[in-house]
Amino acid sequence: MALSDRPATLRDVAAAARVHPATASRALNPGTRLLVSEETARRVTEAAERLGYRPNPVARSLRTRRSHTVGVLIPDLNNPLFPPIVRGLEDRLAEHGYVALIGNTDGDPARERMVFDQMRARLVDGFVLATATLHSDILDEATEADLPVVLMNRTAEGYPFSSVSVDNEQGVRAAVAHLISLGHTRIGHIAGPQDISTGLARLRGFLDSMRSRNLPVDDSQVVYATALSLAEGLRCGRELLEGNDELTAIVAGNDMLAVGCYGAFDELGVRCPQDVSIIGFNDMPFIDRLRPPLSTVRFPHYQLGTEAANLLLERIGTGGGPVKILYLAPELIVRGSTVPVGPQVVPDLAGEGDAREPAAPAVASAVPLRRGQARHGR
Amino acid sequence: MALSDRPATLRDVAAAARVHPATASRALNPGTRLLVSEETARRVTEAAERLGYRPNPVARSLRTRRSHTVGVLIPDLNNPLFPPIVRGLEDRLAEHGYVALIGNTDGDPARERMVFDQMRARLVDGFVLATATLHSDILDEATEADLPVVLMNRTAEGYPFSSVSVDNEQGVRAAVAHLISLGHTRIGHIAGPQDISTGLARLRGFLDSMRSRNLPVDDSQVVYATALSLAEGLRCGRELLEGNDELTAIVAGNDMLAVGCYGAFDELGVRCPQDVSIIGFNDMPFIDRLRPPLSTVRFPHYQLGTEAANLLLERIGTGGGPVKILYLAPELIVRGSTVPVGPQVVPDLAGEGDAREPAAPAVASAVPLRRGQARHGR
DNA sequence: CTCTCTGGTGCAAACGATTGTGCCAATTGC
DNA sequence: GCAATTGGCACAATCGTTTGCACCAGAGAG
Numbered sequence: 132m133a134l135s136d137r138p139a140t141l142r143d144v145a146a147a148a149r150v151h152p153a154t155a156s157r158a159l160n161p162g163t164r165l166l167v168s169e170e171t172a173r174r175v176t177e178a179a180e181r182l183g184y185r186p187n188p189v190a191r192s193l194r195t196r197r198s199h200t201v202g203v204l205i206p207d208l209n210n211p212l213f214p215p216i217v218r219g220l221e222d223r224l225a226e227h228g229y230v231a232l233i234g235n236t237d238g239d240p241a242r243e244r245m246v247f248d249q250m251r252a253r254l255v256d257g258f259v260l261a262t263a264t265l266h267s268d269i270l271d272e273a274t275e276a277d278l279p280v281v282l283m284n285r286t287a288e289g290y291p292f293s294s295v296s297v298d299n300e301q302g303v304r305a306a307v308a309h310l311i312s313l314g315h316t317r318i319g320h321i322a323g324p325q326d327i328s329t330g331l332a333r334l335r336g337f338l339d340s341m342r343s344r345n346l347p348v349d350d351s352q353v354v355y356a357t358a359l360s361l362a363e364g365l366r367c368g369r370e371l372l373e374g375n376d377e378l379t380a381i382v383a384g385n386d387m388l389a390v391g392c393y394g395a396f397d398e399l400g401v402r403c404p405q406d407v408s409i410i411g412f413n414d415m416p417f418i419d420r421l422r423p424p425l426s427t428v429r430f431p432h433y434q435l436g437t438e439a440a441n442l443l444l445e446r447i448g449t450g451g452g453p454v455k456i457l458y459l460a461p462e463l464i465v466r467g468s469t470v471p472v473g474p475q476v477v478p479d480l481a482g483e484g485d486a487r488e489p490a491a492p493a494v495a496s497a498v499p500l501r502r503g504q505a506r507h508g509r
Numbered sequence: 510m511a512l513s514d515r516p517a518t519l520r521d522v523a524a525a526a527r528v529h530p531a532t533a534s535r536a537l538n539p540g541t542r543l544l545v546s547e548e549t550a551r552r553v554t555e556a557a558e559r560l561g562y563r564p565n566p567v568a569r570s571l572r573t574r575r576s577h578t579v580g581v582l583i584p585d586l587n588n589p590l591f592p593p594i595v596r597g598l599e600d601r602l603a604e605h606g607y608v609a610l611i612g613n614t615d616g617d618p619a620r621e622r623m624v625f626d627q628m629r630a631r632l633v634d635g636f637v638l639a640t641a642t643l644h645s646d647i648l649d650e651a652t653e654a655d656l657p658v659v660l661m662n663r664t665a666e667g668y669p670f671s672s673v674s675v676d677n678e679q680g681v682r683a684a685v686a687h688l689i690s691l692g693h694t695r696i697g698h699i700a701g702p703q704d705i706s707t708g709l710a711r712l713r714g715f716l717d718s719m720r721s722r723n724l725p726v727d728d729s730q731v732v733y734a735t736a737l738s739l740a741e742g743l744r745c746g747r748e749l750l751e752g753n754d755e756l757t758a759i760v761a762g763n764d765m766l767a768v769g770c771y772g773a774f775d776e777l778g779v780r781c782p783q784d785v786s787i788i789g790f791n792d793m794p795f796i797d798r799l800r801p802p803l804s805t806v807r808f809p810h811y812q813l814g815t816e817a818a819n820l821l822l823e824r825i826g827t828g829g830g831p832v833k834i835l836y837l838a839p840e841l842i843v844r845g846s847t848v849p850v851g852p853q854v855v856p857d858l859a860g861e862g863d864a865r866e867p868a869a870p871a872v873a874s875a876v877p878l879r880r881g882q883a884r885h886g887r
Numbered sequence: 888c889t890c891t892c893t894g895g896t897g898c899a900a901a902c903g904a905t906t907g908t909g910c911c912a913a914t915t916g917c
Numbered sequence: 918g919c920a921a922t923t924g925g926c927a928c929a930a931t932c933g934t935t936t937g938c939a940c941c942a943g944a945g946a947g
Contacts, residue, residue: 140903151927156905163906168925188630189576190903192567193932208592209794215587218613230627233611235596249608252566390798416587420768422800518933529897534935541936546895568933571902 139182147178155179159186192254199229201443202250204243204262207359208235210387212415212432213261216283219436220259227444229256236262238358243269251278257443263287264326279446283439286328286456293442295435295457299329299412302428302461303336306382306410309426309463311344314472315380315408319352321367321392323359323384330356333384333412351375356388364391365398372399372407379407379472386411386418389425389468408469423467430459517560525556533557537564570632577607579821580628582621582640585737586613588765590793590810591639594661597814598637605822607634614640616736621647629656635825637817641665642704657824661817664706664834671820673813673835677707677790680806680839681714684760684788687804687841689722692850693758693786697730699745699770701737701762708734711762711790729753734766742769743776750777750785757785757850764789764796767803767846786847801845808837 145155150171157163158175192198203220205213221231232255234246243262247269257279263270270290273280282294310318320337323330341348351374356363364387372395383389389411396403403409404423414429438457445452523533528549535541536553570576581598583591599609610633612624621640625647635657641648648668651658660672688696698715701708719726729752734741742765749759750773761767767789774781781787782801792807816835823830
């Protein structure tokens, strides 16, 4: 290991192996290794090793116009849902020598635009967008420029992008079915923003389920959040409860909205779950330790990330290929926030005390909705 | 706005303005603008505008050996503490045209090394390390190479790096004082890893406070976590409670450990806070909604990020200057997890009012006590 | 009227890699 | 034994910028 001020360059390696830099380059690159003789390849590799040569990614990017970097846009990194997803993404990408540039946009289109442009300028090889709205100029632009893009968690019909997300309608149907099985009939919904696929699909799932059970839904039973935030959850929860005396259960558009809703319960002196049951969506980390532990719809976070990575790698690799729409199956997680309707004693809820029950609050019953995991393709 | 397949390059701008590319470069760069005449500068700027010219950061990096990029190493992105910090960091950096590369290391030195090298290869202009251990070869290397580095949340004495962190000892002293004021005397501590400044300082704060109140601390009262994780919190909580019948309060090394400890409470049938009070450290998001809401020590997360950014920008800008050690003041946040010692009614837990027995743990530990758990490093 | 400055530009060489093209030998085929 | 093929390598251009240096015109000084 020779020491020098400046890191070894390809010329250095070439010189050490007494070949031309071009030859050294070919010898070192897997794709072109077969263009040089066995013997020189060995000599070059050995020299590179000895000098501790590390190719300069910047120079390489400049020449090849690819960076082995992908841009990942996250709507809200403060939402604990995303870290595990990102982790899956990074792990999978790393296996293929890619690194992820994380950018959070706070749901702000201007900010998203900025980050997106920044990343394009840095020659990212593709994008994973968890920020997609149903129509967005970023998607238009990406389509036109034929950028490799994968949508994650959210979808956007009409764009030629692969996507991986949860079967939202199915998840919400399971949630509603669960509440109905507990005797609830007056069920409200805090809908996520309707320009986001998850907001739309979950609302649709809610309305479908109710309708198919012949449970009427009037306007006061659905309020629309403008963002998937605690603050909006608080506001919508307040509105829903104040406009609707008889509500006994709430389906929230996601966990953040549900948690926000907890605040509304506190404010209005509504006890959860005795007075009102609530169920969320996402099963984000720590949600099982809330007061009360939130019933919710789970999907495999980490895998969402790895699958998104897979789809993007496919796209980057082949350039073409079929557009794949991948759904992961949701799973209903029943915890303490949903109980049978009507006057009742809730023995265990109150009790941090009831620890003799074998099932600690953190342990939930998992009801699988679908067989087998989602699969690629088709 | 001229449309072409490929984005406008500096040559294009130069051609459009009928000057040499070099001149165009000078005209466009604030630092060298005064080298060209007013008139040409205007012409070039106008042409650049018209062509929608965006300088290619890759090419620029190659030439200037700086990337306007900083590497940020986070020990665990799943910890909700970090997103707000990172956000502060990014916001402040963005104001100065820098972007942050986030890398999470999972507390794994190998992974940290990998990410670090990757980032160096990409010519980041500096590092913000939230992963520092008291001695690490990465810090050694950064020192030797004279890299601009700022330590965030953690410190490491003996290295010439600026840092911003919390006054951990003061925070823990406040926590202990709070517990003592509630009548607790048998107080345990779940110590963070002792090769990390926070673990060490908080333990020191704990021991100091106890000692200064003439409260003896024997070995069974302190257990050592090997990581700041839920799993370790669970394990240590279990060990602490099993080895110590009379414990009435726990000071956890951070919030994650405290939450893990909640799991141990459930397992062992210990009620919190009736039987045992617990206090954490960090006041991470959502911790106020746990069951029970966790008392903890808060510090301003976002500001930790912005201050780290400030320090790094200083360092990058001037290259030299004094090394600054910045502490943010902690603040005690009292919530539901800490109550006065002894038999008591916890009012809002209806139906459990008769639970006043001071915690005779169902399981009497026959397991001999073990002193400090294995520690990292040295 | 010549000489010396000095703004203002152009020229060309970097930065560190990849890659199309062409040359030289050695091998093969007849 | 000679022509055609081909494997292996070197040459040089290129990616898009920045920057040291040289050059040139005009201004001011003597």
